[in-house]
Amino acid sequence: MQKTCLPRSFYARDTLDVARDLIGKVLVRVGPEGRVAGRVVEVEAYIGQDDPACHAARGRTARNAVMFGPPGFSYVYFIYGMYFCLNVVTEREGFAAAVLIRAAEPTEGESIMRRRSPKLQPARLLSGPGRLCRSMAITREHNGLDLRGDALYFEDHSAEPSRVVQTPRIGIRQGRRRLWRFCDPDSKALSRPVSTISKTGE
DNA sequence: AACACGATCTACT
DNA sequence: GTAGATCGTGTTG
Numbered sequence: 001m002q003k004t005c006l007p008r009s010f011y012a013r014d015t016l017d018v019a020r021d022l023i024g025k026v027l028v029r030v031g032p033e034g035r036v037a038g039r040v041v042e043v044e045a046y047i048g049q050d051d052p053a054c055h056a057a058r059g060r061t062a063r064n065a066v067m068f069g070p071p072g073f074s075y076v077y078f079i080y081g082m083y084f085c086l087n088v089v090t091e092r093e094g095f096a097a098a099v100l101i102r103a104a105e106p107t108e109g110e111s112i113m114r115r116r117s118p119k120l121q122p123a124r125l126l127s128g129p130g131r132l133c134r135s136m137a138i139t140r141e142h143n144g145l146d147l148r149g150d151a152l153y154f155e156d157h158s159a160e161p162s163r164v165v166q167t168p169r170i171g172i173r174q175g176r177r178r179l180w181r182f183c184d185p186d187s188k189a190l191s192r193p194v195s196t197i198s199k200t201g202e
Numbered sequence: 203a204a205c206a207c208g209a210t211c212t213a214c215t
Numbered sequence: 216g217t218a219g220a221t222c223g224t225g226t227t228g
Contacts, residue, residue, distance in 0.1 A: 053209070055209080
């Protein structure tokens with residue numbers, strides 16, 4: 001049963017639409033130890049120069065260069081001296097925007113991920129951007145990858161969430177007014193529970 | 203060349 | 216709840 005990865009056109013859209021539509025998609029990582037995957041349940045949008053929390057808010061640098069590139073590529077950065085975070089680049093080339101993948105529910109390769117994060121409960125293996133990258137062995141080597149390649153991509157399993165809620169983004173100091181964190185509130189794998197905020201969808 | 207800090211997580215009180 | 220880990224990056228001198 002071979003599923004196909006999301007096409008370039010999926011990412012070449014308004015970032016908030018891409019973020020919303022990524023909930024329920026399946027992130028697949030094929031590494032030397034095998035194939036691992038998870039159903040995405042939490043993401044955040046970071047959009048261009050007008051978003052003070054976006055890494056590209058102050059223009060192009062060596063680190064954020066891939067955000068200015070074409071959509072459908074990975075943007076992986078190193079944070080707090082020990083963690084990596086995975087984003088997908090959106091919108092047109094030249095416009096810096098991306099969606100941070102914050103949490104997913106393990107669907108494949110759980111034993112491989114448990115070896116990488118032995119202290120975590122199974123439901124927490126991909127619960128948080130740092131834990132997700134550690135359990136999926138995503139590092140700086142995966143920055144700038146084409147998400148239609150063999151190592152890292154998203155599949156559509158038609159597992160649409162029944163609800164999606166929007167909340168403020170986590171861990172930022174500026175831009176908290178924007179409700180650009182998207183979650184499946186029925187998931188037990190969220191990095192943090194959904195506080196009572198506004199909703200979108202059904 | 204030096205410095206402050208970050209889209210985090212864990213352990214501990 | 217709060218502190219500590221740990222280092223690349225961007226900014227300042």
